[in-house]
Amino acid sequence: MNAPRVPYAGIATRAVGLALDVLFADLLVLVTAGVLALVGSLVGLDLSTGLKVAAAGVWFVILAGYFVFFWSTTGQTPGMRLMRLRVAGSDGRPPNFGRAVVRVIGLAVSIIPLFAGFLPVLVDDRRRGLLDFLAGTVVVYADAPFPELERADVAVVAEPLGPPV
């Protein structure tokens, strides 16, 4: 007998989606960096330490911008689209810009301690990670109907950032 399908995405599916997104975002960064390096070599620009730090900062901004842009517009990054996942707030809509920014910060915080921030996904009933707790979001299968949340869950989710737009 098969168990009923859980509408929330599990840790492995999310990990593959995240890996694909990092790959895509890094490709974007690589192409941009390649073009800038070519222009720099043509004008004889030598990368000083300050410029290297700035480049790293640009890399982080592009990476964060990639996630914020896709989460706040369609609720799906390209990697999540391939895995048929989407991020949603308590009302089932994509998170707004502020929540998306908080979610990116939560993503970084979850990755830094050896991805420990994703461990709650294994035990939480709605398969939420640290970034989801911080931003008040859930990751659901895109082809499944959005699950009805209990009133208490909505209140808990909505409290930190106010009602979703």
Add this chain to the structure above:
Amino acid sequence: MILGLAVAGSRVGLATARVVLLPARIVARAPAMDGALNRVAAQGKRTRDEARRLAEATAQDVLASPEVGRVIDRALAGRLTDSIAASLAEHRVVERVASQMAASGELDRALTAALEHEITQQLADEILASPGFERLLVQVIDSRLLMQLTDRVLLSAEMQRMLDHLVSSPEVRRALAEQTQGMAEEMAAGVRRRTGTIDDVAERTVRGWLRRPRAGVQ
């Protein structure tokens, strides 16, 4: 009146002829005469068959003789062949015959009949099964001529035009895109299935360690 006389005259003539031929008709219908006539017919048939066999054997002897070969050789070596070829070309005989055959459908029927004939099929099977044909095929494949021919075909303007047409064809592009998209979609679906299974197994395992079953799942 003249017409009536003519009709009456013709009737009289017919009756007279019947009366005159009556003895001959009686003889011909007699049973004794029937057997004699059959014997004569059989003898005639045998004689005709014998004459045909004789004529055929004579023709074979004549055609097999070296004299005929020499005569044909001399004829072909002479100006006769050139004259015939020139006449054929001048009067466009081959084209006329071919066009007539093609228009009448005879050519198609003849070709179809020849191809569907049992002997043709048998002949084709024998040729394909023969080691000699295989050797010939290998020689052709290994020959430089084939390589040159292939190069010529590949470098020809027609081939380039065909390739351009194929590459720029919307149907081909659509088919390629659909196939690629289908393969990618199939691969992604496979990955999704596997990761979904891993999700459930990992969650069940960790929840088992913590003795915390999923809500609503027995």
